[in-house]
Amino acid sequence: MRSGRSEVKRRWGGASKLLPLLLLFPAVSFVLVLYLYPLFSSVIRSFTLGAQSPTFANYLKAWALYKKDILFTVEVALLGTFLSIVLGLALACYARISRSRAARFVNSLSRLTIFLPYVIVGQMMRSFLAPHGFLNVILANMKVIDLNSPIQFFNIRGLLLGFLWKEVPFVSFIVLSSLQVVDERYLEAARSVGAKTRHIVLSILIPMIKPAIIVGGVLTFCTIVSTFTLPYMLVTESPTMVTVDIAHRVTYFRDYGVANALGVFLYLLAAPMAIYYLRRMVGEEIYGY
Amino acid sequence: MPQVKLFDVTKRYGKVTAVDRLSLIIEDQEMVTFLGPSGCGKTTTLRCIAGFVVPDAGHIFIGDQDVTNIPPERRDIGFVFQNFALWPHMTVYQNLAFGLRLRKLPKREIKERVHDALALVRMTGLEDRFPRQLSGGQQQRVALARALVLRPRVLLLDEPLSNLDAKLREEMRFEIRELQRQLQITAVYVTHDQAEALVLSDRIVVLNHGRIEQIGTPQEIYQRPASQFVASFIGLCSFMEAHVVESSAERVLMRTEDGLVIETMSKGLSLGQAVTLALRPEFIDVSWTKPENSQNVFQAQLVRFAYLGENLDCWLKVGKWDVRVHLPASRVQKLDQQLWVRLNPEKIIVIPTEGVLL
Incomplete structure (x- = not known):
């Protein structure tokens, strides 16, 4: 009997060691082929210029041509992320604390924007923010502006409005999911010691859902940095965002070297966020700190 | 410390009447326990006193002040929750100091009062711990200290021992009673545990279907129950x-x-x-x-x-x-x-x- 068991163990022992690797193979190969290979390929090509290799020529050229756009991208990403977090958090806290029908309605309505593609948002924003578009007409009717010299929105203003229109509900969605699971007793305990709503939000709710805020911020930052459609449709003057420059270099000049250098810059911009997110979130979720 | 007075307090949830025209006077420095089975309205009544629930009818007074429509943050109460509700991102010290900081007390006074409150519940030395680093009993003491550090007019306790093991529960009963006597504070305690009610209370209010079945001292309730429900609920x-x-x-x-x-x-x-x-x-x-x-x-x-x-x-x-x-x-x-x-x-x-x- 004993020898029979050991025989089975011997025969199946090798298979049981191989099985996890076999199960992992599709996912790992997917990541290797579709993510890591293009990443390394573009990084290598960014250091290649004809026969010269390796070289910083692409980076020097990218910096010389697109310095303003690079700084503009950083500015839009930081400002857009910050405003998305502040407004998304405010919307989520309102929905969590108020629990009124109005709050629920506003919250549900805002969710619709999450499911709209950026190209639709861009088109809507173009009509809404045009020199004689809806917003300028309303402001003119309110005598805030003269329609003969309307506010120009096809620059950082319009771009930020477009990003906020899409990203605020997204941040609110992520944050509210966490807020919903905060036990009501924590809030009541705060109220019992004299906390008003603003104290509850700032001292209890926000610290308790900090991981969700970080997730929302990281994802929003990465989305803004990598979105092409919105800056392409909404920014008609210089500077614009790096993604538009990449498309421009490839479409009109077939200059993959500079395009890849700009791409590496975007990776570098998003990488610290991703690393921070992975280190902190994975640690907290698995080990509870 | 003031009296707590309830006059015809009623609270309905849809068609269910959780508290039905409940009237009661809790005397100064008295410890009253609301006792009854699940759904009898004891916690709802306590939450009405705290201000977390606004009654549909009736009035609640703390001292001479009608607090019926006053929010909890302005009632000057201390509340101990069943699950302790210690804020997990704050240390023990920060949990206790939070309410004092909201009152804009000087730092030195905050430190002294937190120290005194922790000494009262025998938790000195654990100021820098987070709630997750404390045992259930220790968390319970911190929750109690957090409620007491503000020197509230009324102390409200919602089944604070139900999450503890039997031995600790028995110890804590006496400690809570001793603290209440020592601080001479008016206290309302909610439990479904008859032994807890008998040990802790000056008077017990037995509730059923949102109404008072009987009010009396533990001896009165045990020896002269007014109804079969009270007799069956208290003791064998x-x-x-x-x-x-x-x-x-x-x-x-x-x-x-x-x-x-x-x-x-x-x-x-x-x-x-x-x-x-x-x-x-x-x-x-x-x-x-x-x-x-x-x-x-x-x-x-x-x-x-x-x-x-x-x-x-x-x-x-x-x-x-x-x-x-x-x-x-x-x-x-x-x-x-x-x-x-x-x-x-x-x-x-x-x-x-x-x-x-x-």
Whole structure:
């Protein structure tokens, strides 16, 4: 009997060691082929210029041509992320604390924007923010502006409005999911010691859902940095965002070297966020700190 | 410390009336316990006092102030929650200091008061720990300290011991009672644990279906329950339905429907009146041979028992009635054993029921 068991163990022992690797193979190969290979390929090509290799020529050229756009991208990403977090958090806290029908309605309505593609948002924003578009007409009717010299929105203003229109509900969605699971007793305990709503939000709710805020911020930052459609449709003057420059270099000049250098810059911009997110979130979720 | 007064407080959730025209005065420095089964309205009433729930009708006063529509943050109460509700991102010190900081007290005073409150609950030295680094008992003490550090007008406790193990629960009962006496604070305590209520309270308010069944000291509630519900909820009790067949200055005789004639000492009952006789196990004498004095003595049969350690919890059949008694484990030999029970006339609780049998 004993020898029979050991025989089975011997025969199946090798298979049981191989099985996890076999199960992992599709996912790992997917990541290797579709993510890591293009990443390394573009990084290598960014250091290649004809026969010269390796070289910083692409980076020097990218910096010389697109310095303003690079700084503009950083500015839009930081400002857009910050405003998305502040407004998304405010919307989520309102929905969590108020629990009124109005709050629920506003919250549900805002969710619709999450499911709209950026190209639709861009088109809507173009009509809404045009020199004689809806917003300028309303402001003119309110005598805030003269329609003969309307506010120009096809620059950082319009771009930020477009990003906020899409990203605020997204941040609110992520944050509210966490807020919903905060036990009501924590809030009541705060109220019992004299906390008003603003104290509850700032001292209890926000610290308790900090991981969700970080997730929302990281994802929003990465989305803004990598979105092409919105800056392409909404920014008609210089500077614009790096993604538009990449498309421009490839479409009109077939200059993959500079395009890849700009791409590496975007990776570098998003990488610290991703690393921070992975280190902190994975640690907290698995080990509870 | 002030009185807490409730006048006709009513709270409905849809068609369910959680609290039904409840009126009560809790005296200064008194510890009152709301006791009752789940859904009886005890926690809702407590939350009305705290301000977490606004009653649909009625008024609540703390001292002379009508607080019915005042939000909890302006009521000056201390609240201890069932799950402690310590903020997990704050240390013990920060948990206690939070309310003091909101009151904009000087840093030195905050430090002193936090230190004093922690000393009161014997938690000095654990200021820098986070709640997750504390045991259940320690968290409970911190929750208590957090409620007390503000020196509230009223202390409200919502089943604060129910998440602790039995041994710790027993210890903490005495500690909470001692603290309440020491601080001379008006306190309202909610529990469904009768032992907790008996140990902790100056008075117990027994609630059922949102209404007060009885208010009284622990002794009154235990010895003279006003209804079968109260008798069954507090302590162990067996019941017999009977009616009065003789009522004189010397004695009152009751007859059960299966013909047992039982003498009691209750007064003010009329002939034919229907009553419920409530029998506490400790007031039933059990013997293995027929006693010489046959007053209130009945034959019984052991039908079931459960092991409690030193004693057995025994179910006896007396006539058609189930009567529970506690007997020494060494004396019980087998099921269906024939025994004799004597019901002490002075200790039989007689609860008049509606209707008169003529």
